[in-house]
Structure formats: C-alpha cells, structure tokens
Amino acid sequence: MRIALVGCGAVTQAVYAPLLSRRRDLFEVTAVCDLSPALAAAVGDRLGVTARHTSLDDMLAAGGFEAVVMLASGSHGEPVRRALEAGHAVLCEKPLALTRAEVAALPEGRLMVGYMKQYDPAVRRAERLLAELGGPEAVRSVEVTVLHPSAGSQLAFASLTRAADVDPGLLGSLRAAEDELVSRALGADAPEAVRALYGVALGSICHDLSLLRRFTGSPAEISHVETWGPAPGSVEIAGTLPAAGRFSIRWHYLEDYPAYRETVAIHHDAGTLELAFPAPYLVNAPTVLTVVTPGADPGGEGRTEWREVTEAFETQLAAFHAYVTEGEPPLTGAAGALEDIVTAQRIAARYAVQHGLPIGGEAA
Incomplete structure (x- = not known):
C-alpha cells in the first residue's frame, strides 16, 4: 500500500x-x-x-x-x-x-x-483475561501512574534531525490558530492553568483514557481533579467507571527522572492485572503484564508475568493495512477519539469548577 x-x-x-x-x-x-x-x-x-x-x-x-x-x-x-x-x-x-x-x-x-497502547499484545491479553473474570462489572478500581521525564532525555538515543528552517511568522500563525481552537473548547476566558491541564489530558493522559475505553468504557463521572508542582507539573484525576468501581490517574512530569514509566493496575475481587509500559520511543522494549491470583495454599499469592516484545506501533501499522485493504475495523475511529476529547473537556471543567475559574466553550 x-x-x-x-x-x-x-x-x-x-x-x-x-x-x-x-x-x-x-x-x-x-x-x-x-x-x-x-x-x-x-x-x-x-x-x-x-x-x-x-x-x-x-x-x-x-x-x-x-x-x-x-x-x-x-x-x-x-x-x-x-x-x-x-x-x-x-x-x-x-x-x-x-x-x-x-x-x-x-x-x-x-x-x-x-x-x-491499545494494540500492545500485553493489553490485548489483559482484555481477554478481564473478559474471563466477568468484564467491566468485575472491576473494583483502575489505578494509573505515569512518571514522565523530559522528551529530550527520552529521545537522547535517537540522533534526531532538528528543524531550524521554518518561517517564524508561519509558526506564530499556527500557534495562534491552535490557541483559538483551545478557546473554542474551553472558552476565551479560560486561564492558563486550565489550558495547560487540557493540553496534558489530550497530549499524554489520552493514552490512559483510551485504555479505560477498552477495559471499562469511558469514565461515567469526573469527581476530582488537582494539579501541583512546576509546570507542566503533576495531575490527579479520579472518578467513577460506567459499570462498576472507580478510577484514578496520577500523571507526573519529572524533568530529571531516569526513565519513563507507566503502570495501569486493574483490581478485582480475586486479584490484579497490572501492565507496566516502557518508554514509547523504545521500539520492541517489552510491556510486562503481571497477573496476581490467589495462591494454591490459603493466604498465598500467585504471580504470573507475561513479557511481550512485539512492537505496539508495528502492530498498529499492520492493523491500519488490514483496515484499508480488508475492511477490518480499527480499535479507535472518530467516535472513540471524540469520547476522549469530551472526557478531556470534562476534566478541565471539573478543575475549573473546583477552583472557581472561568470555563466556557464546548466544555461548559
């Protein structure tokens, strides 16, 4: 193709x-x-x-x-x-x-x-295991932690070609157009704190929102949002899931943290499914799925680890080829992407309401 x-x-x-x-x-x-x-x-x-x-x-x-x-x-x-x-x-x-x-x-x-991440083989295995446990109704909570170092440190290995030949006036006009779109989403009076939170939600946390869509469905309610620390800082989001249980997301930008780390833990009555993702730019680095179950002996615990080095980006590309040539539906189309935009706007709106800040536009 x-x-x-x-x-x-x-x-x-x-x-x-x-x-x-x-x-x-x-x-x-x-x-x-x-x-x-x-x-x-x-x-x-x-x-x-x-x-x-x-x-x-x-x-x-x-x-x-x-x-x-x-x-x-x-x-x-x-x-x-x-x-x-x-x-x-x-x-x-x-x-x-x-x-x-x-x-x-x-x-x-x-x-x-x-x-x-939706195409990561470890994620697909976790989906199957959750379905065997009873699906979204079996979930007690989903807990996400992201430790996000600087992009420069994540890409130090890549020897990237940098762009230094784009007209500054063109870049300025593009940034102004982006700012206008954010104003349509959040209202022209939305302060920088709300705009920055929206940027983090759509730029990084959206990956975790996409996993929630696969495992449980998009959040039913955003009940709490907080930010702290030097920008882009730390973000905490909590709320209810559509079928059962609650979720929490804690996202931390840590400039000098040694390596990117993201964990998604799905707790249910009989154990846990925990995914540990590597840095997204490290091709073929393993995602680890740890399955925690009751042990054979009373009070014991069983742990099984699955390590999968098949590259999620490559699996996604193959899925796109199958979509175009064979009509195999993608895991996320326009409707799923729209769900994540709506959730990001609900996150921004909840934060604004909690702190008495103006919110308008679509998020209102």
Missing part, C-alpha cells in the same frame, strides 16, 4: 521510519511532508522518497498514494478533513482534534486514530 507521511519530527524519525523500513512487505512510502524542508529531506533520504513537500495541499494535489499517515504535532482535525475529502484513508496520531466541532466537520471516510 502506497502511503504519504505528514510530519517528519521526533516520532516519525524515532519510530515510524525504522518500522516502515522493515515493513516494506506492507507499505511503500511515496511522499513525505513537513513545514521544514530539512526534516522532509532527512526522512525522504532515509526512506528513499523523492516526493518531498512543505504544503499538505501541494502533496494532496500531487497524489501518488492511497493513504496518509498523519504524524504532525497539534490538532489534526483540519488536515485529516482535507485528506479524507481527497479520498485517502487516514491513520492519525492522537489527538484527532482539540474540539468536538472539528470531529463533527469530518466527512465520511476511512479513519483510524493511533493509540498504539
């Missing part, structure tokens, strides 16, 4: 380029696009692509591909709309958009939203 890559930054260079290089049985990259000519050239050279663009509209007009992989930063609502209208299938990295209105404006088409 011939594909075009939009966005040639960190995740493209560290993850997608090496995976696409080894999955030439499924994909041929025929075009790349980035605001930075240097980044487009670097990724084009690496993948042997001669069609290099700095404008999405120019790339869509030139064609030569069946599908678009949207990897640029920020809201993807408008570029995804253009790609779908041009008749292309789209794999879009999270978040799909910053507003509900952007999702509502999307035309019919083949759209898959990339939450790679």
Whole structure:
C-alpha cells in the first residue's frame, strides 16, 4: 500500500521510519511532508522518497498514494478533513482534534486514530483475561501512574534531525490558530492553568483514557481533579467507571527522572492485572503484564508475568493495512477519539469548577 507521511519530527524519525523500513512487505512510502524542508529531506533520504513537500495541499494535489499517515504535532482535525475529502484513508496520531466541532466537520471516510497502547499484545491479553473474570462489572478500581521525564532525555538515543528552517511568522500563525481552537473548547476566558491541564489530558493522559475505553468504557463521572508542582507539573484525576468501581490517574512530569514509566493496575475481587509500559520511543522494549491470583495454599499469592516484545506501533501499522485493504475495523475511529476529547473537556471543567475559574466553550 502506497502511503504519504505528514510530519517528519521526533516520532516519525524515532519510530515510524525504522518500522516502515522493515515493513516494506506492507507499505511503500511515496511522499513525505513537513513545514521544514530539512526534516522532509532527512526522512525522504532515509526512506528513499523523492516526493518531498512543505504544503499538505501541494502533496494532496500531487497524489501518488492511497493513504496518509498523519504524524504532525497539534490538532489534526483540519488536515485529516482535507485528506479524507481527497479520498485517502487516514491513520492519525492522537489527538484527532482539540474540539468536538472539528470531529463533527469530518466527512465520511476511512479513519483510524493511533493509540498504539491499545494494540500492545500485553493489553490485548489483559482484555481477554478481564473478559474471563466477568468484564467491566468485575472491576473494583483502575489505578494509573505515569512518571514522565523530559522528551529530550527520552529521545537522547535517537540522533534526531532538528528543524531550524521554518518561517517564524508561519509558526506564530499556527500557534495562534491552535490557541483559538483551545478557546473554542474551553472558552476565551479560560486561564492558563486550565489550558495547560487540557493540553496534558489530550497530549499524554489520552493514552490512559483510551485504555479505560477498552477495559471499562469511558469514565461515567469526573469527581476530582488537582494539579501541583512546576509546570507542566503533576495531575490527579479520579472518578467513577460506567459499570462498576472507580478510577484514578496520577500523571507526573519529572524533568530529571531516569526513565519513563507507566503502570495501569486493574483490581478485582480475586486479584490484579497490572501492565507496566516502557518508554514509547523504545521500539520492541517489552510491556510486562503481571497477573496476581490467589495462591494454591490459603493466604498465598500467585504471580504470573507475561513479557511481550512485539512492537505496539508495528502492530498498529499492520492493523491500519488490514483496515484499508480488508475492511477490518480499527480499535479507535472518530467516535472513540471524540469520547476522549469530551472526557478531556470534562476534566478541565471539573478543575475549573473546583477552583472557581472561568470555563466556557464546548466544555461548559
């Protein structure tokens, strides 16, 4: 399948380029696009692509591909709309958009939203085990902890090409457009604390929201939100799950923490399913699923560990190929991505209400 890559930054260079290089049985990259000519050239050279663009509209007009992989930063609502209208299938990295209105404006088409942790084999095994236990009704609580060091430390191994050739005026206009979208989501008067929380929710915590959707369904209620520490700081979110039990998410940005760590523990009456994820940029690093059960002897405990090194990003790419060529539905489409946007807005609204801060827009 011939594909075009939009966005040639960190995740493209560290993850997608090496995976696409080894999955030439499924994909041929025929075009790349980035605001930075240097980044487009670097990724084009690496993948042997001669069609290099700095404008999405120019790339869509030139064609030569069946599908678009949207990897640029920020809201993807408008570029995804253009790609779908041009008749292309789209794999879009999270978040799909910053507003509900952007999702509502999307035309019919083949759209898959990339939450790679949903495709992690350890996550799929945990889903099956939870179903055997009785599904969402068996859950007492889901507890998430994320320890998030700086992006620079996570990517120190990658020897990335940096962009230094983009017009500052263009970057300024793009940032202003993003800020306007956030104002539509949260209201023009929403203070920086609420905007920053929304950014963390849609930029990082959305991965955990996507796992909640798979395991239990999206939260029924957001009952508590707090932030503290130097920006982007720490975030604590708690609430009720739709079938049974409660959830808590504790997300900490720790500039100098030695390594990224994320754990998701699903507690039920007879034990625990705990997932420990590696840093997302480390291709083929294992995700560990620990299954805790009652032991054979009274008062004893049984523990089984599953380590799976199959790369979640690669499994996701294969699923996109199957979606486009065979019609196999993706785990998240526009509807699931919209659920996460709504949940992020509910998180921002709960925080604003607790602290007497203004909230408007869609989140109101």
